[in-house]
Amino acid sequence: MSKFLHTKYDSLTPYDTSGEVESMKGYIRLNTNESPFPPSPKVMSAVLEASRGLNYYCDPECSQLAAKIAEMFSLKPSQIVFGNGSDEILNFLFMAFCEKGAAFPNITYSFYKILAKFHGVDYIPVPLKNFRVDPSYYKNVKGRTIFLANPNAPTSLAMPLSEIEEILTSNPESLVVVDEAYVDFGADSAVTLLPKYGNLVITRTFSKSRSLAGARLGWCMTSEETAADMRNIKNTLTPYNINAMTQAAGLASLDDEEYTRKNIDMIRMIRGNTKSRLQEMEFEVLDSSTNFLFAKHETISGEEIFSSLKKYRIMIRHFSNPPAISDYNRITVGTPEQMQIFLEIMRGITKNAKQ
């Protein structure tokens, strides 16, 4: 730490990006929930085309993207705000709407806690029940903003819309944020609830189902009023937060729904197959509505599985905390070829452990 740093930043806890670095080249990376498929060829040519205009500032409103998404979900463009990844949207939400604190599951996307701490937001970690969100645990949050990833990470489980609605209804004084990063892989979107609930915010990303994690593009959908607040914050801090190439990439991706659809179908198929193979090796695998599996072996520890695979240059995600999930690992669904190698090595590891 330099002597120049503001003292309020002397104990930051940054997000763990160790699984995403250059040195992971040559590894099979099943640890960061990216798509194993490249973006659509249409995205690539749109990015090249957009690069010709890089001498100009980009559109701060992402007007074309907003119009397109508004049409897709029967909303007004003014209900949509874009972020440099949905992580930036989450940052704005913690900054703008958490004066009375926040509440989110004790096992969920780790960034919520990091942002709460950074912004000095008082938060309650709400326990899950058998790894599921129980709406009855969200009855006394006293105006705190509620953050729910649906489907949740790292558990991979989705909650039914009726339960989200229950939380919305019992907390009219709270904003309820539903993080739908993985919704395309098999959960019902809360978008249909937007006309009915003024306290709902939905966040989305191009990073997972649309193969654009490196482009950094996410958005939120909410009431016009809340969106206006978000836009104000965004335009104060980073008016040009979505660069021209990323805007073009996003648009081209939305114009090629067939490509995305095909990849999602493929991921779901590989997911089902991988799950069955793991079950044959005595893994307990949760019911995934995402592009990853959350799995625990009957006898071998989570840590041991993680480190054994690493020796073979296969990365999965292991969480040592909280202890309730330390015997599980999160395994991103890769290409059929990647999963074949993964399963073969996994078979060896489980056999060895038996001897």
Ligand SMILES: *Cc1c(COP(=O)(O)O)cnc(C)c1O
């Ligand atoms: C990956 C992920 C995000 C962040 O996505 P970006 O748009 O890449 O910032 C948000 N929420 C959850 C639950 C995620 O898994």
